[in-house]
Amino acid sequence: MNYKDNQFDFIIGISIFTHLSEENHFFWVNELNRIMKNNGIAIITTAGNIFKQQMTTKEVEVFENNQLVIRANVIEGHRTFAAFQPKVYFENLICDYFEIFEYKPGIQQTWGLEQDYWVLKVKR
Numbered sequence: 020m021n022y023k024d025n026q027f028d029f030i031i032g033i034s035i036f037t038h039l040s041e042e043n044h045f046f047w048v049n050e051l052n053r054i055m056k057n058n059g060i061a062i063i064t065t066a067g068n069i070f071k072q073q074m075t076t077k078e079v080e081v082f083e084n085n086q087l088v089i090r091a092n093v094i095e096g097h098r099t100f101a102a103f104q105p106k107v108y109f110e111n112l113i114c115d116y117f118e119i120f121e122y123k124p125g126i127q128q129t130w131g132l133e134q135d136y137w138v139l140k141v142k143r
Contacts, residue, residue: 022054030054030061034134036109037066038100041087044112052116052141059141061117065104067135069125074103085111109137118142 030051036044051061071079078088088103104112110119117139125133 024053025056026054028056028059030059032061032063034064036063036104037102037134038098039102040089040091041102044087044102044104048112048116055141057141057143060120061137061139061141063137063139064134065109065137066102066132067104067106067109067124069127069132069135070103073132078103104135106135109135113137113139116142 032047032051036047039047055061071082074082074088078090082088082103082105085105085107087105087108088101090099090101093099106122106124113119118141119137120140121136121138123136125135127133
């Protein structure tokens, strides 16, 4: 579906970026910026530092160098296509378009690993 520019005041994106290629990380940040109204708010989740315990040694090395880690053995968007976002990587990705209102790193929960969550405000 095609949305108009500046259409939404509020968007929630739970576990979206965690299943996207790096190219689509950039695409979706641009798209969110396009479709959100001035001062719009977005709540986004990412797979941050807590997920290092699920990564290989090589993936942890990439992650600790503030680079996106991608596991792409399946079609992008599938629940097993995984992307892990270091905090600095995601901050750099969004910095031209969004102000960070709140950031909370994920923690170990009784049910599993919690994703980081970000409350973002459009910068216009």
